[in-house]
Amino acid sequence: MSIDHEQxxxxxxxAAEPDPVPDPGMEEHLPxxxxxxxIAERRAERQVATLFGLSxxxxxxxxxxxxxxxxxxxxxxxxxxxxxASNVALGGCLxxxxxxxxxxxxxxxxxxxxxxxxxxxxxxxxxxxEDREEALSALSLGTEESGIARRPLxxxxxxxxxxxxxxxxxxxxxxxxxxxxKKLFHTVWTEDMPIVQDVTGTKIKASDMQVGQLVxxxxxxxxxxxxxxxxxxxxxxxxxxxxxxxxxxxxxxVVRMDPDAITPAKxxxxxxxxxxxxxxxxxxxxxxxxxxxxxxTHHLLCPCHQSTFDLADNGKVIFGPAxxxxxxxxxxxxxxxxxxxxxxxxxxxxxxxxxxG
Amino acid sequence: xxTSTPVNTNGTKASNAAKxxxxxAVADWADSRLGLATAMKKNLRKVFPDHWSFxxxxxxxxxxxxxxxxxxxxxxxxxxSMGETVYHGSFQQLNGLxxxxxxxxxxxxxxxxxxGLLMRQMHHWAAMLxxxxxxxxxxxxxxxxxxxxxxxxxxVIGCLLLLLGTLEGFTGYSLPDDLLSGTGIRAxxxxxxxxPVVGTYISFFxxxxxxxxxxxxxxxxxxxxxxxxxxxxxxxxxxxxxxxYHKHTQWPGPGRTNExxxxxxxxxxxxxxxxxxxxxxxxVTALLGGFLSINPIWxxxxxxxxxxxxxxxxxxxxxxxxxxxxxxxxxxxxxxGVTIGWNVLVPIIIMPGVMFTILLMLPFIESWIxxxxxxxxxxxxxxxxxxxxxxxxxxxxxxxxxxMAGGNDIIAIVFHLSINSITYFNRVAVFLGPIIAFIITRRxxxxxxxxxxxxxxxxxxxGVIMRDASxxxxxxxxxxxxxxxxTLTARDxxxxxxxxxxxxxxxxxxxxxxxxxxxASLSSWWYRNNQQKPTRAELEAAHHHAADEAAHDAPxxxxxxxxxxxxxxxxxxxxxxxxxxx
Ligand code: HEM
Ligand code: FES
Numbered sequence: 009m010s011i012d013h014e015q016x017x018x019x020x021x022x023a024a025e026p027d028p029v030p031d032p033g034m035e036e037h038l039p040x041x042x043x044x045x046x047i048a049e050r051r052a053e054r055q056v057a058t059l060f061g062l063s064x065x066x067x068x069x070x071x072x073x074x075x076x077x078x079x080x081x082x083x084x085x086x087x088x089x090x091x092x093a094s095n096v097a098l099g100g101c102l103x104x105x106x107x108x109x110x111x112x113x114x115x116x117x118x119x120x121x122x123x124x125x126x127x128x129x130x131x132x133x134x135x136x137x138e139d140r141e142e143a144l145s146a147l148s149l150g151t152e153e154s155g156i157a158r159r160p161l162x163x164x165x166x167x168x169x170x171x172x173x174x175x176x177x178x179x180x181x182x183x184x185x186x187x188x189x190k191k192l193f194h195t196v197w198t199e200d201m202p203i204v205q206d207v208t209g210t211k212i213k214a215s216d217m218q219v220g221q222l223v224x225x226x227x228x229x230x231x232x233x234x235x236x237x238x239x240x241x242x243x244x245x246x247x248x249x250x251x252x253x254x255x256x257x258x259x260x261x262v263v264r265m266d267p268d269a270i271t272p273a274k275x276x277x278x279x280x281x282x283x284x285x286x287x288x289x290x291x292x293x294x295x296x297x298x299x300x301x302x303x304x305t306h307h308l309l310c311p312c313h314q315s316t317f318d319l320a321d322n323g324k325v326i327f328g329p330a331x332x333x334x335x336x337x338x339x340x341x342x343x344x345x346x347x348x349x350x351x352x353x354x355x356x357x358x359x360x361x362x363x364x365g
Numbered sequence: 366x367x368t369s370t371p372v373n374t375n376g377t378k379a380s381n382a383a384k385x386x387x388x389x390a391v392a393d394w395a396d397s398r399l400g401l402a403t404a405m406k407k408n409l410r411k412v413f414p415d416h417w418s419f420x421x422x423x424x425x426x427x428x429x430x431x432x433x434x435x436x437x438x439x440x441x442x443x444x445x446s447m448g449e450t451v452y453h454g455s456f457q458q459l460n461g462l463x464x465x466x467x468x469x470x471x472x473x474x475x476x477x478x479x480x481g482l483l484m485r486q487m488h489h490w491a492a493m494l495x496x497x498x499x500x501x502x503x504x505x506x507x508x509x510x511x512x513x514x515x516x517x518x519x520x521v522i523g524c525l526l527l528l529l530g531t532l533e534g535f536t537g538y539s540l541p542d543d544l545l546s547g548t549g550i551r552a553x554x555x556x557x558x559x560x561p562v563v564g565t566y567i568s569f570f571x572x573x574x575x576x577x578x579x580x581x582x583x584x585x586x587x588x589x590x591x592x593x594x595x596x597x598x599x600x601x602x603x604x605x606x607x608x609x610y611h612k613h614t615q616w617p618g619p620g621r622t623n624e625x626x627x628x629x630x631x632x633x634x635x636x637x638x639x640x641x642x643x644x645x646x647x648x649v650t651a652l653l654g655g656f657l658s659i660n661p662i663w664x665x666x667x668x669x670x671x672x673x674x675x676x677x678x679x680x681x682x683x684x685x686x687x688x689x690x691x692x693x694x695x696x697x698x699x700x701x702g703v704t705i706g707w708n709v710l711v712p713i714i715i716m717p718g719v720m721f722t723i724l725l726m727l728p729f730i731e732s733w734i735x736x737x738x739x740x741x742x743x744x745x746x747x748x749x750x751x752x753x754x755x756x757x758x759x760x761x762x763x764x765x766x767x768x769m770a771g772g773n774d775i776i777a778i779v780f781h782l783s784i785n786s787i788t789y790f791n792r793v794a795v796f797l798g799p800i801i802a803f804i805i806t807r808r809x810x811x812x813x814x815x816x817x818x819x820x821x822x823x824x825x826x827x828g829v830i831m832r833d834a835s836x837x838x839x840x841x842x843x844x845x846x847x848x849x850x851x852t853l854t855a856r857d858x859x860x861x862x863x864x865x866x867x868x869x870x871x872x873x874x875x876x877x878x879x880x881x882x883x884x885a886s887l888s889s890w891w892y893r894n895n896q897q898k899p900t901r902a903e904l905e906a907a908h909h910h911a912a913d914e915a916a917h918d919a920p921x922x923x924x925x926x927x928x929x930x931x932x933x934x935x936x937x938x939x940x941x942x943x944x945x946x947x
Contacts, residue, residue: 099655113641294555
């Protein structure tokens with residue numbers, strides 16, 4: 009069966025077509041057992057009151073549990089099925105007390121409150137035509153009396169005055185933070201800065217690194233003030249906020265690969281030491297610290313969105329959403345054979361941004 | 366006609382005015398100052414139609430109340446500071462560690478404040494319920510056509526609530542300053558920096574300098590406990606006021622038309638049910654908070670900008686842009702000394718904006734295409750608006766595939782698949798999936814419509830098989846009860862938008878005709894193949910036919926085929942039935 013699509017306008021339809029089936033009108037109201045049977049009614053009443061009454065008990069249970077169950081002194085606080093006893097008891101009592109009130113109220117509504125459906129007519133959301141007219145005339149009377157239409161000079165200067173107030177609202181926010189300047193282009197790495205293991209802060213001897221090994225590392229200045237061997241101003245150990253900001257950018261990974269496996273880009277031939285290369289640890293996608301190293305393939309994988317970088321090939325992106333290679337830190341060894349930086353990174357670390365170029 | 370008094374009821378008793386009492390004196394005192402009676406006489410017996418799906422919005426509403434209560438409790442101990450401190454609380458594993466005050470105070474709430482962990486977990490669970498409740502409620506409103514005129518603005522408010530709720534969730538999730546949430550903030554910094562021209566400036570203003578700085582947590586705190594909750598509160602109030610003003614939509618049915626509203630009065634039935642439901646939602650969050658651990662921040666440790674936990678995942682409602690971020694190819698453009706990172710900009714800044722705009726515009730897009738300017742208070746079944754339904758299913762498919770892509774590492778581990786192949790698959794699926802879903806859904810709806818019409822015309826299948834005199838079998842169909850017939854036919858015929866006249870009297874093309882023609886063809890695409898309800902004449906003819914058939918079958922009633930024809934032990938030669946071909 010198919011009924012052809014009919015293309016008629018609404019008014020035609022209303023005029024032309026009665027409802028396919030006439031509206032039989034609202035169903036008859038059928039009484040519930042509680043409406044006709046006093047015993048059922050009294051039973052329902054008792055049920056509702058019992059639910060409310062039980063709720064009080066559980067609320068009291070909450071209070072008792074609050075004082076009775078010890079949570080401090082983590083040496084051995086009580087547990088229920090491996091859960092903190094206090095949390096389970098408090099949550100259980102509170103939850104049940106609340107559910108009992110809820111079910112009681114709904115049961116009351118369903119079984120005992122009047123259940124006659126009632127009908128109300130709707131009215132259109134729009135105002136009546138008279139109301140609209142009155143509103144418009146009130147509006148034009150007000151506008152007329154203010155003279156705002158007749159006095160453009162006042163109107164425009166007022167608008168300008170109020171518009172100008174937007175400026176302080178923006179200007180006053182200026183001190184939210186400093187301008188970016190060149191900050192994103194630099195890290196604390198400088199020439200001769202020692203490369204140290206993170207957490208312990210010990211220097212890394214080139215000859216101690218095994219092929220295939222990866223070490224998470226940081227600039228030595230996070231542990232000891234740094235004075236360039238050739239002399240110059242001493243850099244103090246950063247503290248507080250500065251320390252966090254520096255740490256967020258300067259983290260690196262030190263890897264040792266088979267020198268034959270490495271294909272350095274132009275100008276990077278002397279950036280490593282016997283197959284030891286250093287890369288920024290900050291993913292160039294949106295900045296997660298990268299952590300997963302597959303030594304067989306020389307791939308470094310970011311746990312956040314799985315960008316994969318080939319460290320034997322200049323940190324190039326070989327899979328995933330990152331847009332550019334991991335920056336490489338040029339390194340050398342000092343006279344005792346410890347790894348130190350040749351300079352700062354030659355490009356900004358971390359995610360890309362407009363001014364990065 | 367007065368709109369506030371019940372004009373019709375299936376009850377037997379009229380409601381009586383209350384007798385004066387002690388409470389009356391209080392009421393008089395209050396009314397003399399506030400004039401409450403005028404507002405109350407209209408609304409106390411306001412009618413609310415009943416249907417389980419109308420409860421979904423209430424879940425969102427009540428979990429918001431739970432959020433306000435539990436959140437306020439948390440503010441009493443939580444310290445929004447990134448200042449460094451050494452932890453000496455009850456949780457031994459982290460004893461002596463340096464961490465921010467925010468993290469240490471959250472540990473304190475979890476381990477040293479009685480009921481603190483419960484409130485934290487309830488707060489987080491309620492946040493999940495709040496956002497999930499809003500989403501399901503939104504789907505209900507969309508699939509039943511409740512967004513149509515005059516309710517478009519309430520749809521817009523609802524969309525804003527969903528957006529703000531999501532942001533509120535993100536800011537809250539960041540407050541404990543644990544390793545996971547810190548990683549989230551850092552990613553957010555990367556997102557912001559991807560914005561052309563202003564990105565780095567916004568980032569520096571937001572963080573008070575470089576990431577992480579010491580301002581972001583206190584600032585997010587202000588946003589989380591003051592700014593967004595304030596706006597949410599205002600929008601929710603507006604949402605409710607409009608709901609009351611428009612009166613709730615209702616399902617069509619006997620006595621329920623586009624001009625009236627049938628249901629239970631606000632006082633007492635609706636108040637008791639809705640109020641009771643508040644306690645149910647509250648109670649469920651308390652049980653969740655008591656028994657199910659959520660966001661155990663002590664396992665992640667304090668934030669450290671050079672560490673990350675493997676398998677970092679945002680809260681689930683942030684999962685879909687995160688998935689897009691994962692499947693986006695790593696495109697980046699460098700030109701004239703500047704960089705645009707499409708790999709971040711498109712999935713995380715542009716796409717959420719686009720999706721949100723689409724969501725917001727859905728009512729306006731539909732009413733423009735259909736040219737429908739009427740008020741609608743009767744809900745539609747999803748099948749009766751096949752294109753609309755298919756559109757949302759397509760959007761949901763897009764959402765679902767993106768969301769799944771956000772768990773690609775988990776999928777890879779669980780199903781032993783390579784991340785690369787999952788990613789390539791998702792890159793295609795995210796485009797094809799929605800199209801396929803659209804086509805299937807639309808067809809499905811139309812065949813359901815066809816089935817409805819069959820049922821109306823030929824009755825419903827009783828499951829009783831009749832054998833007629835010539836040996837043929839038919840299934841017995843019985844006509845639907847009249848009330849059901851009415852309900853099934855209580856819907857409008859689709860009207861394809863028609864251009865009034867393409868040219869005016871002088872033969873000049875009327876302005877905007879191009880647009881009108883587009884609209885007409887979109888409208889005919891929108892309604893194409895929809896099944897229209899039968900007319901009264903068609904129904905009568907079909908029922909007449911059914912009556913004939915019943916008369917014809919009458920002698921057979923009570924007899925049935927005994928089934929021996931098929932058991933292999935009885936000869937079937939000469940048995941009409943075994944050789945019957947239709
Ligand atoms: C309306 C929506 C709200 C949502 C979606 C929301 C969501 C969240 C989430 C997901 C958390 C993280 C909880 C955790 O540690 O696991 C949180 C924390 C917090 N929220 Fe809310 N919240 C909302 C409203 C509020 C309100 C109204 C307040 C206060 C008046 C508040 C105060 C707090 C505080 C102080 C914290 C940090 C404490 C902690 O993490 O333990 N929240 N919020
Ligand atoms: S942050 Fe590394 S892949 Fe996204």
